[in-house]
Amino acid sequence: MGPLPEKAADTSAERPWPVRVLSLKISDYVDRMSQLWVEGQVVQFSARGAAAFLTLRDPDVDMSLSVSVPMNAVNAMPTPLTQGARVVLQAKPTFWTKRGTLQLEARQIRPVGIGDLLARIEILKRTLAAEGLFDADRKRPIPFLPRTVGLVTGRSSAAEKDVVENARRRWPAVRFEIREVAVQGTSAVSEVVAAIRELDADRAVDVIVVARGGGALEELLPFSNEAMIRAVAAAVTPVISAIGHDVDQPLLDLVADWRASTPTDAGRRVVPDAAEEGRLVATACERGRRALLRRIEAERRGLRTLRSRPVLADPVAQVTLRRTELADLRRRASTSIEARLHRAADQVEHLRRQVIALSPQSTLERGYAVVQHRDGRVVMDRDDVVADELLRVRVARGDFGVRPVTSGSATT
Known part of the structure; x- marks a missing residue:
């Protein structure tokens, strides 16, 4: 088969390295x-x-x-x-x-040492703050009444009991989706992050509570872990931090959408108080009832005021008044139209008489006659008349024909 390739880049399907050679190559590289x-x-x-x-x-x-x-x-x-x-x-x-x-x-x-851990947490805190993960404008509002509350807490822990009992004491019908995980130790970060992501993917979960009942600084280190902080920042569902502590503040408190001082505080915050909400509803109903009664009474007073006015005391009065005004207007309109018609008739008669007086028929009745050629032209000059030409003479009571004996000035 020939010598083996010296470099990994020189290997091929026809000239591969045996497993022992690869192991020795890796060992040589690591030893250096x-x-x-x-x-x-x-x-x-x-x-x-x-x-x-x-x-x-x-x-x-x-x-x-x-x-x-x-x-x-x-x-x-x-x-x-x-x-x-x-x-x-x-x-x-x-x-x-x-x-x-x-x-x-x-x-x-x-x-x-603790000092080293705190210094590293402080450096991480400044880095994440510079990225805007702690900004107030990116925090989401906590729902007033969540359909389901996601709870990430320790296994059989007092924190779980505090959250669940206080929430159900305030709103008995609240539903929980609980993920029991390690909240300290080597697997705490991976388990809490996995639980947060699982609950965030559940569309029925409206808010996630991460709860732990306090502890020493070393025990709270997972809640300042960068992987957990970024998982909370990337979640779509609002997250409540409920880490019970007195002095130290894990970074989870800063990135969460709301910080509860203790798991008990988270149980009170995550759901409304049913009794208090019932009192608010009853108060609102009473206020609404009183407002409605005041409105009804105000409308009644308005109706009484309107009914006391003359126009409503005698509703027909305005109709009678308008009817009288309408009859008067009709009489005035009729008189005006009749006067206009009389004047127009007089004008027509006057024009008719003018037309009659100026008509050709009136001229003929006064003894005049109209002489026309055969083609209808009116004879305007006697020089236009030809001897023996048949002319038409129109008088007031008909017409007749004539023939001139001679033409020109010697016409008979």
Whole structure:
């Protein structure tokens, strides 16, 4: 088959690396890495002779590595190493070729102090605030009466009892969708985040309450975790933070849409008080009844005032008055029209007489005659007359024909 490829980029389906070669290549690459400092949370811890073995987990994501530590380094710690502790350690990465696993060989291990944790939380707080995750204008209003309340709390915890009992004491018909998760320890962040996302995806859930009954600073660290803060900020459903504490303020309080001082306070805030709302409804009904009675009485007074007016005391009076005015107007209109007709008749008669006086017939009756040629032209000049031409003479009582003896001035 020939020599194996030296580089991963030179491999192909025809010239692959065997698994042992790949493991050796990875081991060689990891061996060339320098020592480094890494931080994490102790998930599992066991001591075997001169060495201690633990699982170091990233607090923000579900990712872990196996670590071996000399027992003398563990014993040199100021406080005993326990599960859930936050530590930093100096280690050299190694790759176990037989199992194909990566692990760390630690030289030193140190606990992360409270001061360091608070400083990191403060840095994260400023970073998230600069991104606007804590701005008031992005906070959503809490519904007045949610259909279903999502509750994320510890398993069989007093916080769950406080929220549920106080809410049902105020509104007995309230419905809960409860997710019991770890609220401290190595899996708290992942479980709380998963529960928030699950409830946020449920369209029947109108508000989500994240409740825990307080605790020491170390126990409240999951509620200042960046992954949890971003999950709450990305939720569509309004979120109430109900972490009972006196001094320390987890970042969850800042990103939540409303902060309750305790789980009991959250139970009182998440639903209205049925008795109080009943009193408000009764008060509103009474106020409405009184307002309606006052309105009815005011309308009655208005009707009485209207009925006392003369126009309503004798409704026919206005009709009679208008009827008289209408009859008078009709008489005046009739007289005016008759006068106009008489004047128009006189004018017509006058014009008729003028037409008669100026008509050709009147002229003929006074003894005049009209002489016309055969084609109807009127004879205007005797020089137009031709001898023996047949002319038509029209008089007042008919017409007749004549023939001139001669033409011109010698006409007979």
